[in-house]
Amino acid sequence: MRKYRKTIIGSSLLLLLLVMSILYPYYGPKDFNHQVLVKDDQGTVIGRAPFPPSENHLLGTNRNGEDIHWLLLYGAQFTLITAFGVAVLRVLLGGIFGIILSLWAPFLKSYFKDFFLTxxxxxxxxxxxxxxxxxxxxFSDAPVSMIVTYQIMILVFIGFPSVTLFASDVTDELIKTSFVQSSFLMGAGRLHIVRKHLRPYIGSYGILFTVQQIISTLHITMQLGLFGMFLGGRNRAGVFGYDSPEKPASLSNEWAGLIGQNFSEIIRAPWAILSPVIGYFVVIVIINFIKKELEENLDGFQVVKKKQKQKKGARAEARSTARRGLFEFVQKL
Structure with missing residues (x-):
């Protein structure tokens, strides 16, 4: 278990954050501690959102007067579940298709590469x-469930080609191993090869691919959030204080949406943009630590390391041969 200490700690922290986010309706304020105006005893307005961090608002508020730290806690579930779900679908679909491409239809691999080359x-x-x-x-009138389903399909499609090709390359490399070739010579079928020989490696690679794709999904969702493409759609109420044009707000309050809707507040209310950015950064760092530890310990990754070493050795030998070719040794008479 010591080999996976970072993985256990990191996974526990992410799971704790996810559970706290899912249980938010049972302990958090429904209006996210909403406060737009501050008045004195005479009723005169002395303050207006966004408010900086204070005892009442630990991370400050946005233009709508909603507490940033409550928004982050509530929206974490949509950020983490979407990233994990998209990553699993990418690896599952891309992995299956990559194995089929290598074992049952290798002649289609070149066409697949050419098609997705663009x-x-x-x-x-x-x-x-x-x-x-x-x-x-x-602002679409489509149901939220339809919007989310469509967005997940698009996110899966974006990463599907790279996962498929990588899974196919790994399968090709595993097929070249001596024990798989021996099974083929003894008459083993392709399904037998997959079940008995490739499954241990597929499990290791599947875990590693999933972690890598979680990071990739977080990157693309944050970039989409900056362009106003929020997961779950846009809130018709928008951001308070923008009359024309109306500035969209995230309907689900997922972290990429919070970054996108508050991006223009970097000067007036930097806490509104820095808080979700830091949260995003911390999550990506945790997942990256998990990825590196898995790369160091998973057995399946040794095949990739071996392949990389062979390529480096081949390049070094080629350079050495090239150097030797610069001189021609002759026998002295």
Whole structure:
């Protein structure tokens, strides 16, 4: 268990945050400690949201007078569940398709690569904006469940090609191992190879891929949030204080949406943007620690390390051969 100390601690912290967020309706204020105006004893307005951090508002408030730390706690569930769900779907669908591509349809791999080659030259954020614009570009009347389902499908699609190709490459590398080749020579079928020989490696790689894709999903959702593409859609009430044009607000209060809707407050109320950014940063750091520890300890990752070492060795040998080729040794008479 000591080998996975960071993984256990990090997973426990994220799970604690998720549980606290899910249970928020049972202990947190429904209006997020809402306070727009502050008046003196005579009823004169002496203050207006956003308010800086204080005893009453630990992380300050936004323009709508909502307490930032309550918003972060409530929206954490949507951020974490979406990132984890999208990552699992990417790895599950991409992994299965990658294995099928290598074992049952290797002749289609080159066509698959050529088809998705263009996606390497199109930024993921641009692709996400284009695909999500029809449903979250404006205040849509579509049900929230439909919006969320569509957004998850788009996020899965964005990462599907890279996961599929990586899973296919790993499968190709595992197929070249001696024990798999021996099974093929003895008449083993492809399903037998997958169940008996590849499954241990698939489990290890699946965990590692999932953690990597969680980080990737968090990155893309934060970028989408900066462009107003909020998970769950937009709140019709918007952000208070913007008459024209109306500034959208996140309906679910997930962290990427809080960053996007408060981005313009960096000068007037920096706490409104820095708080969710720091929260995002802490979560990504925790997940990155987990990823690095898994890379160091998972057995499946040794195949990748071995492959990388072989490539480095081949390059070093090629350079050495090239150097030797610069001189021609002759026998002295």
């Amino acid at each position: 996606f390497r030259y199109i930024p993921s954020i641009l692709l996400g904006i284009i695909l999500m614009l029809p449903i979250v570009g404006n």
